[in-house]
Amino acid sequence: MAQTTPEADWVSRIADEVIAEAERRAPGKKVVCASGLSPSGPIHLGNLREVMVPHLVADEIKRRGVPCEHLLSWDDYDRFRKVPAGVEGVDESWNAHIGKPLTAVPAPEGSPYDSWAAHFRSAMEASLAELGVEYRGISQTEQYTSGVYREQILFAMRERARIDAVLERYRTLDKAAAGKGGKQKQQKPADEAEVEAAEGSGAAAEDDGSGGSGEYYPYKPYCTVCERDLTTVTAYDDETTELSYTCQCGHTETVTLREFDHGKLVWKVDWPMRWAFEGVDFEPSGVDHQSPGSSFVVGGQLVREIFDGQQPIGPMYAFVGISGMAKMSSSKGGVPTPADALQIMEAPLLRWMYARRKPNQSFKVAFDQEIQRTYDEWDALERKIAAGSAQPADIAAHLRASTTAAGPLPTTPRPLPYRTLASVVDITAGNDEQTLRILGELDPEQPVRELDEARPRLDRAQRWISTQVPAEQRTRVRDEPDTELLESLDAEQRESLRLLLEGLDEHWSLDGLTQLVYGVPKVQAGLDPDAKPSAELKVAQRAFFALLYKLLVGGDTGPRLPTLLLAVGADRVRKLLGA
Structure with missing residues (x-):
């Protein structure tokens, strides 16, 4: 087991709180930390914070020898809301699939995967593996279509009037605020260049199932003909569980909900249901979910009053920006993902970006020249740690970045300065023979004899030069x-x-x-x-x-x-x- 970190950083403090609260709720129970991601498009570096905060806390709990599990819900049964711009292999024809579950939407042209959800999920899974993130993945498509949540759905339908009453409290607040000339005050990012991490999480829709002219229903069926959720429940019988719905495509149907597994609870009811079902102790959320009337706030009432559960400890996490880019949104093409970042930086460095900042502190991931300064800071920290002069919180962040409870992450044997490696591969245009000659002459007393000594950092620097540095800024020796x-x-x-x-x-x-x-x-x-x-x-x-x-x-x-x-x-x- 990896060394336990000092009690000096935000991760340790939250782990203390989570362990104590889990023990209070159910003595001896395994601690459950949770994340949720919707593979509705490229899962970007803002979404990664949704995973890294629970991962770091769960990892610290495991380091202490306390049983703990990190659940990652893939919200792949969410509706396909819009076609992301700039995704290779996708054109306007995908608009025909809006309203279908993400697992029922075709993958981009040329993808080896059988669905839209699988295509984007697989890329994130590969990045999480490289980052050393251990979790138990849960497909919400599988949960719903296999009937795992059947009793929870039937219960929610029986209790629909009580659920509607809870939701109405917050609808009333919204209406009152609007009557005074504005909506409920929302928390905004300190920097408009920093994007909400919520888009790409299951909470993005903020759907409570209201809006119809008739009785309130917290369940939304997918049409069995067109597969879309353009449906309206028109009747439901609690005794027989017969449910009738109409669809905008013209289809009308009556099904037995006890046997029907082609729909889901609306988001504001689905999330608290899962908290109770999974026994979640810790799940952070983005700033949009912490405002009055948001899914996290309303969910806290529903999980206690309806589902007889408890709301997880859920600190807010702030926005993640990209150095040199205006916005980061999974609905737009060309958005940096964890896979993009891992092409130009080693996994420990990317982990460090998330470990060194408290969840409520925003930060930026550098894709421009700032990456060299970030690497300089990392190398300077390692020298301080070796010299015994580093601060406890910095030592803790470094340990969390470079190791997990399962052991250390791969590192570069000879971590030469990133800016030096970038200059070398820039000048040599990546020629291995020339690169080795130069690296071997950097320190004649301890020469680099094989390029593998400088890898993977060397490869990351070369990738940065080739993909992030404009041609006109490249070095050309006369x-x-x-x-x-x-x-x-x-x-x-x-x-x-x-x-x-x-x-x-x-x-x-x-x-x-x-x-x-x-x-x-x-x-x-x-x-x-x-x-x-x-x-x-x-x-x-x-x-x-x-x-x-x-x-x-x-x-x-x-x-x-x-x-x-x-x-x-x-x-x-x-x-x-x-x-």
């Missing part, structure tokens, strides 16, 4: 010297190049070249190479760096010069600098 520029140099510039070239062999390592490129302007100013630079000297250094970039890559900026010099190679550097 093929021939810029003779016109070289001939125009003044004496001081020529001297700076001479000093650099003379020191290449002696300083041919990452640290050595760093000392050399920063030291040349110091030597020219009559200072010791180790002297602290003044403001005036910094200006001279920037001018020297700009000259080198122009001669090597034809621009004013580029990768860090020490890395660039190593990547170009000593012979080519001499050629391009006019030696």
